[in-house]
Amino acid sequence: MRRTAPEGHGPVRFGPPLPEDGLPVLPELSAVLAAAASRGAHEPVGGGRALREAACGHWDRRGLHCDPYRVAAAPGSHALLLALTAALGGDVLVPRPCAAWWAPYARLLGRPVFHVPTPPESGGVPDPYALLETVRRVRAEGGDPRLLVLSVADDPTATVAPPELLHETVEAAQGEGLHLVSDETWRDTLHDPHDTVLLSPAEMVPDRVTVVTDLAGALLPPGWPAAVARFPAGADGEDLHARVLDILTALDARVAAPIAAAAGYALGEPEAVTARVAATVRLHALLAAEAHAAVVAAGALARPPRSGRHLYVDLAPLRPALTAHGVGDAQELEDFLSARLGMPAPGGHRFGDDLEAPRVRLSTGALVAGSDTERAECLTSPTPLELPQVHRALSRLKSVFDDLRDEARRWEPPR
DSSP: OTTTSSTTOSTTTOOOOOOOOOOOOOHHHHHHHHHTTTOOSOOOTBOOHHHHHHHHHHHHTTTOOOOGGGEEEESSHHHHHHHHHHHHOSEEEEEESOOTTHHHHHHHTTOOEEEEEOOTTOSSSOOHHHHHHHHHHHHHTTOOEEEEEEOSBOTTTOOBOOHHHHHHHHHHHHHTTOEEEEEOTTTTOBSSTTSOOOOOHHHHOTTSEEEEEEGGGTTSOTTSOOEEEEOOSSHHHHHHHHHHHHHHHHHTOOOOHHHHHHHHHHHTOOHHHHHHHHHHHHHHHHHHHHHHHHHHHTTOEEOOOOBTTEEEEEOGGGHHHHHHTTOOSHHHHHHHHHHHHTSOOOBGGGGTOOTTSOEEEEEGGGGOOSOHHHHHHHHHOSOGGGSHHHHHHHHHHHHHHHHHHHHHHHHSOOO
16 A cells, blocks of 8 residues: 555556646637636537537548537547547557556446557557457457557657558457547657658548547647547447537536637647647657657667657666665656656556556656746747756756666676
8 A cells, every 4th residue: 555545646546647848828829718718608518619610620631521510529538538438338458558547547437458568669559469369368258348549649658650550450450340549639749740650540440430639739738628539420420429428418528618719729720829839849859859868878768759748768777776776666766766857757557567667758848947938938949958947957867867877887797
């Protein structure tokens, strides 16, 4: 009980939130929210027409045709996934590792959750052969796998699954009759969009995929909860949409009217929003690359980050130093690194990895420090990594990992 009793350490009470961008709110968004602040009426369950049409326009521009009657909005992707899991029934399959908030909702509903390994090159999408074997094993043991949740642009690994892997996994899932929920929260945060191919599973299997996008990924501040779901066409998609709306109604999961106004504005992607998104992605791509270089130079392992505002680090090569500090598992590593770095470093066990594996997710938003003016300067500076507040944060990160590297070398047994 020692590990789960302290505040924030419970398996359900503590779910690391989406990585923040560390930046001030876009003034145009604040203006839209303020103008709608006097709206006291409820938004309809599933979102009003204006919000759903804005979501359709957002997806249409990304090659996913959409109808407003096949869209549902909710106060965050958590409510949508909870409703989808309840509506679909059966057992749930997720990659290992996966976003920290996926599995707890299935468990709260009493649904078994089975983690499927991902291939070495990327996270977010299960290895197709491991998926088939997991489905076979679960059914042999009397289970009923029905839902696979995946993310092509992934939290926590910050990777983007290659199209050929996605094709194989989607074909395997389709062959087994699984419904797919594609979490596309981070699809608009590709660090190098000209050199990264991102495909949505909904482009491959239009009638078996529900797309979920949390607007905190690229468009809204995390404290303004809003997410949208695109349901597949056809009778099955209509039935699923209706069941999800029933569950959202029971939960009274409505988007607040002022936030709905801001969400609709952001989904419309006016110039102010697209410019901010592009600047934010550029900044966090630089920060992620610098952080990745620092941890790899210290001997840790990490896939190169390709999207989002985070990276996933495996400190197994530095285990001698960690052992010397009394760090034996991911929870202890989380506590140790969070204190050393002065920033959250949730352990891999939060994302479905083994407790014994010394892995953490680091968020680049924590490297953007200072006042609102200083943080906004990070967006306009041609050399944001050289700004004093960013330089200090990166120096601390490098120093902590360099110290672990040096300590690990001292504790290595003689050859």
